[in-house]
Amino acid sequence: MQCIDIERKLGIFSDHWSPRIIANANGQDIKLAKFSGAFDWHAHDDADEMFLVIKGGFTMEFRDRSVALxxxxxxxxxxxxxxxxxxxxxxxxxxxxxxxxxxTGDGPESDRTTSGEWI
Amino acid sequence: MQCIDIERKLGIFSDHWSPRIIANANGQDIKLAKFSGAFDWHAHDDADEMFLVIKGGFTMEFRDRSVALxxxxxxxxxxxxxxxxxxxxxxxxxxxxxxxxxxTGDGPESDRTTSGEWI
Known part of the structure; x- marks a missing residue:
């Protein structure tokens, strides 16, 4: 039951595509990540994924369209x-x-595969 | 799979303590709400609740402490x-x-009780 400061948490890490966990609620992890460049194509068969842009912007590419955020x-x-x-x-x-x-989803793992570490 | 713009969603309603649903992921509703004044004391026996301040600030009061956000x-x-x-x-x-x-949690309902409407 403490204040979680997103800006301060973002200052703790600098690597890309490596989400950090900052909270959990009802079995859902709240994570922060920094994106740069293109990530791997993937899907999660049993999980929806929410992305909220805190700074900057990125494009979510799907096989048939793209959504700029x-x-x-x-x-x-x-x-x-x-x-x-x-x-x-x-x-x-x-x-x-x-x-x-x-x-990286349900397919083959790569050197970027992680479920995130708590910060 | 569309872009959800928080600022635009916040422009749709003006009342306080009446959360609106803007998305759902894994059985969790993502809601927006405007707070002003004091809400009712309550608890949710079977649910954690995440609050992220988008604009301004508020204090989460507990029976033994307060956390300013x-x-x-x-x-x-x-x-x-x-x-x-x-x-x-x-x-x-x-x-x-x-x-x-x-x-308003698991206790008695009030005229502010709602589970939210989609916007």
Missing amino acids: QEGQMIVVPRGIEHRPVADQECAVLLCEPAGLLN | QEGQMIVVPRGIEHRPVADQECAVLLCEPAGLLN
Whole structure:
């Protein structure tokens, strides 16, 4: 029951595509991540994923369309839908998704695969 | 799979203590609410509640302490813990909580009781 300061948490890490966990509520982890460049195409068969842009912007690519998101905008990617976030410039994003979810989805793992560490 | 603009959603309503639903992910509703003044003391026996300040600030009062929150700060109120938000000035808050949750908790309902409407 303490104040969680997003700006302060973002100052703790600098690497990209490696979400950090800042809270949990009802089995959902609240994570912060920094995006830069293109991530891997992937899907989560059993989990929806919420992305809220904290700073900057990125594009969520789907196989048949793209959705551009700026600060203060969010999207929910439904379970089972292939997607990949792409950021032309570094941006900061808040995610809400089931605890333990791997960022690279249900396919093969890569050197970027993580379920996040608490900060 | 569309862009949800928080600022635009906040422009749709003006009443206080009446959360609106803007998204759902994994059974959790993402809501926006405007706070002003003091809300009712309440608890949710089976639900954690996440509050993220979008604009302004408010204080989350507990029976034994208070936590002040400003824009860009968040708190998770664990299930079963009595709390009431108090805002000296109007503020805007993003909430994440199980779909159907009543804002006044598990106690008696009041004229402010709602689980929120989609906008």
